[in-house]
Amino acid sequence: MHEVIISEKPKSAEKIAKALSSKAQKKKYGRKISYWEFEEDGKRTTVLSAVGHLYSLTSATSRDRLGFDLKWVPAYEVEKNSGYVRDYVYAIKKLSKDADKFVHACDYDVEGTLIGYNALKYACGNNAEAKASRMKFSTLTKKDIVEAYNHMIDIDLHQVDSGIARHMLDYYFGMNISSALMKAVRSSSSSRISLSAGRVQTPTLSILVDREKEIQSFIPEPYWQIKAKSDFDIIANHVEDKIFDEERAKRIFDECQGADATVTNVNVKETIRKPPIPFNLGGLQSEAHTVFGFSPKRTQVAAQNLYVGGYTSYPRTSSQKLPESLGFKEIFAGLLKDEEFRKHIADLPAKLKPNEGKKEDAAHPAIHPTGVLPSNLSPDEEKIYRLIVYRFISVFSEDSKLETMKVDLNVNNEEFVFTRKRVSHEGWLKHYPFKKQEADEFPPLKKGDFLKIHEIISEEKETKPPARYNEASLIKELEKRELGTKATRADIIAKLYDRKYIDGKKIEVKPLGVHIIDTLKQYCKNLTSEELTREFERELDCLSADKITKEEILANGEKEVRSILKDINNNQKEIGSKLYESYQESNVVGECSCGGKLLKKYSRRNKQTFIGCSNFPQCRNTYSLPKGANILKSTCPTCGLPMISIKRKGQKGREHVCLDPNCGKEVSKRRAPEVVGKCPECGRDLLKRSGRFGEFVGCSGFPQCRFSCQLKDLDKILLEKSEELSK
DNA sequence: GCAAGGTC
Numbered sequence: 001m002h003e004v005i006i007s008e009k010p011k012s013a014e015k016i017a018k019a020l021s022s023k024a025q026k027k028k029y030g031r032k033i034s035y036w037e038f039e040e041d042g043k044r045t046t047v048l049s050a051v052g053h054l055y056s057l058t059s060a061t062s063r064d065r066l067g068f069d070l071k072w073v074p075a076y077e078v079e080k081n082s083g084y085v086r087d088y089v090y091a092i093k094k095l096s097k098d099a100d101k102f103v104h105a106c107d108y109d110v111e112g113t114l115i116g117y118n119a120l121k122y123a124c125g126n127n128a129e130a131k132a133s134r135m136k137f138s139t140l141t142k143k144d145i146v147e148a149y150n151h152m153i154d155i156d157l158h159q160v161d162s163g164i165a166r167h168m169l170d171y172y173f174g175m176n177i178s179s180a181l182m183k184a185v186r187s188s189s190s191s192r193i194s195l196s197a198g199r200v201q202t203p204t205l206s207i208l209v210d211r212e213k214e215i216q217s218f219i220p221e222p223y224w225q226i227k228a229k230s231d232f233d234i235i236a237n238h239v240e241d242k243i244f245d246e247e248r249a250k251r252i253f254d255e256c257q258g259a260d261a262t263v264t265n266v267n268v269k270e271t272i273r274k275p276p277i278p279f280n281l282g283g284l285q286s287e288a289h290t291v292f293g294f295s296p297k298r299t300q301v302a303a304q305n306l307y308v309g310g311y312t313s314y315p316r317t318s319s320q321k322l323p324e325s326l327g328f329k330e331i332f333a334g335l336l337k338d339e340e341f342r343k344h345i346a347d348l349p350a351k352l353k354p355n356e357g358k359k360e361d362a363a364h365p366a367i368h369p370t371g372v373l374p375s376n377l378s379p380d381e382e383k384i385y386r387l388i389v390y391r392f393i394s395v396f397s398e399d400s401k402l403e404t405m406k407v408d409l410n411v412n413n414e415e416f417v418f419t420r421k422r423v424s425h426e427g428w429l430k431h432y433p434f435k436k437q438e439a440d441e442f443p444p445l446k447k448g449d450f451l452k453i454h455e456i457i458s459e460e461k462e463t464k465p466p467a468r469y470n471e472a473s474l475i476k477e478l479e480k481r482e483l484g485t486k487a488t489r490a491d492i493i494a495k496l497y498d499r500k501y502i503d504g505k506k507i508e509v510k511p512l513g514v515h516i517i518d519t520l521k522q523y524c525k526n527l528t529s530e531e532l533t534r535e536f537e538r539e540l541d542c543l544s545a546d547k548i549t550k551e552e553i554l555a556n557g558e559k560e561v562r563s564i565l566k567d568i569n570n571n572q573k574e575i576g577s578k579l580y581e582s583y584q585e586s587n588v589v590g591e592c593s594c595g596g597k598l599l600k601k602y603s604r605r606n607k608q609t610f611i612g613c614s615n616f617p618q619c620r621n622t623y624s625l626p627k628g629a630n631i632l633k634s635t636c637p638t639c640g641l642p643m644i645s646i647k648r649k650g651q652k653g654r655e656h657v658c659l660d661p662n663c664g665k666e667v668s669k670r671r672a673p674e675v676v677g678k679c680p681e682c683g684r685d686l687l688k689r690s691g692r693f694g695e696f697v698g699c700s701g702f703p704q705c706r707f708s709c710q711l712k713d714l715d716k717i718l719l720e721k722s723e724e725l726s727k
Numbered sequence: 728g729c730a731a732g733g734t735c
Contacts, residue, residue: 009734032735052733065729075733084735111733167732174730182729198730308735316734488732495730 001043004099008106013049019145029091055118092123102132114163161550162540174198180568188576200484206528209517212509218465224249229455232443236416253458259412261451267406275428277357278366289472296490302384311374316487317364320357328352334371344431400427468506515582524564590642594619680721681707
């Protein structure tokens with residue numbers, strides 16, 4: 001009897017094997033793939049693992065991967081960067097060959113069910129998916145695993161169908177519409193540009209476009225703030241804060257001139273600040289963005305590496321909870337071996353109770369250190385690791401206390417106010433070095449005191465448009481709207497940058513991004529909003545309730561996409577030319593000396609980005625971009641070309657220089673070439689030059705006169721020529 | 728080349 005258990009990822013395979021038998025042995029298939037095996041009561045059990053989805057959809061009929069007739073193929077055949085999947089598929093194929101019992105032990109959700117189902121169906125084969133039993137667990141603790149193993153259920157075919165339908169619908173809409181947009185551009189300009197649209201990326205872009213339009217159409221309103229300066233570095237604000245009436249501002253300003261202040265009230269109060277809550281992926285990404293300026297993707301990569309190394313827990317979790325079963329004592333015992341951490345852990349209360357957040361996750365707890373101390377971390381991993389450890393420690397720490405002083409002043413019957421804040425009890429703040437602590441001085445004031453006013457200031461300001469999103473705040477917005485999943489949000493945003501729809505840390509939408517949304521709003525409105533996701537959800541719920549079949553859902557989807565494609569194709573030329581125009585506009589970086597526009601271009605031949613002119617081929621001005629250079633918005637004061645920021649080797653920080661590396665250098669400074677004689681053919685100067693094959697001599701009349709020779713041969717040639725002439 | 732979803 002041979003039983004094969006298939007889990008979703010290598011880490012779960014290990015946990016499942018160890019929970020089911022103390023005799024479980026780690027084995028290797030090839031050099032890279034681990035699996036687990038044990039034998040009890042004459043039954044051999046092999047615990048294998050997938051690595052997420054092993055199979056991907058592709059077109060069953062067309063070579064260009066388009067259409068509606070789809071099939072599942074091994075992911076490594078159609079997706080780049082999926083090469084590592086190959087060995088896992090082979091391992092499952094090989095090691096399950098003689099199995100007579102199959103167990104599906106992937107995460108208990110729609111995607112997990114499909115991952116295991118496809119592994120059984122396509123890798124194990126022989127109808128394994130129909131014979132298999134299903135383990136249902138919510139955490140990978142020994143108790144849950146054993147319980148699930150002892151009470152196995154059938155595979156939920158509704159979950160399987162939901163998963164398949166979701167994958168297919170995303171393919172229908174995403175692949176076909178993206179391709180139609182690119183085809184439209186090709187039809188009008190014969191240019192190839194990468195364009196894409198999808199159920200998640202398009203609404204995400206749409207959120208950014210809406211914000212962009214709000215900012216563009218914002219009309220700032222002037223207002224005034226009146227401030228009073230006094231001893232103890234006090235700057236008190238007039239209680240009305242923003243005064244929109246200029247007359248009134250002026251009146252207050254005038255009336256306060258020369259007057260002193262009376263303290264009418266002093267209020268000091270203490271507030272409690274609870275420790276922070278444990279990190280889920282979004283929380284970690286947001287904090288790393290604030291503290292280190294890391295993009296969510298960068299944080300995710302570092303956290304994944306820490307997890308694979310065994311130093312921190314599974315990162316793709318939405319949980320903000322730390323169950324006691326994790327064994328806090330053991331984790332801290334591990335961390336104690338680090339001198340720096342020990343100082344902080346020593347302070348913790350005897351009873352370890354974490355301050356938790358509200359969010360939960362069926363499969364994983366919040367992100368936490370495992371207690372295994374790392375070595376050889378990259379700088380990014382080191383930063384993220386310390387952040388996770390200190391957050392973990394502070395979650396268990398005491399409350400901190402903040403003292404706030406609020407002082408009311410009366411200046412010639414106008415009321416002013418100022419506040420000061422200081423931490424009165426450090427508590428958890430002592431263990432969380434990433435948060436700035438308030439430490440204002442409290443001036444010794446009491447009710448009835450007089451204060452000399454040194455100056456009254458009136459500041460004219462303007463109301464500001466809503467702030468731009470950054471990557472972290474956008475991820476939060478996507479979480480709120482339930483767009484994408486915790487594992488994909490960072491990738492989706494990275495994709496929008498890749499496509500050149502958006503730009504900058506404070507996200508700006510480029511003309512191409514705005515235009516993609518304009519086009520799609522016209523031809524398939526529900527793709528630009530969350531409506532498509534909600535429509536999928538509604539239909540998949542109906543599928544689970546047996547109110548609709550998978551085939552019906554897919555037929556509806558196909559009908560909808562086909563009608564969109566027809567509309568796009570009927571207006572192909574117009575859509576294409578408009579998109580291409582905005583694409584070019586998106587690449588304008590400045591003005592060329594010929595009056596044309598300088599564009600960012602890509603040379604296929606050199607595989608490099610460079611700057612060229614929109615008047616090419618009439619204007620052949622080009623500038624190369626040094627590696628890692630960023631084009632800035634500012635222009636060079638000398639020549640008007642855009643400035644770029646570059647990083648020089650061995651230098652700290654970045655340097656801002658003109659796009660033209662010869663800008664400002666006078667011709668004479670470029671070392672005028674040396675005159676070495678007169679041209680024997682035209683009588684003009686001969687100049688010493690250096691070329692690919694060493695020094696040579698050329699005529700200054702080039703290209704009208706093309707005389708040239710090697711420097712060492714010059715004397716001989718001149719002699720020959722003069723002899724020829726004298727003959 | 729184009730999606731979104733798992734994962735190393």
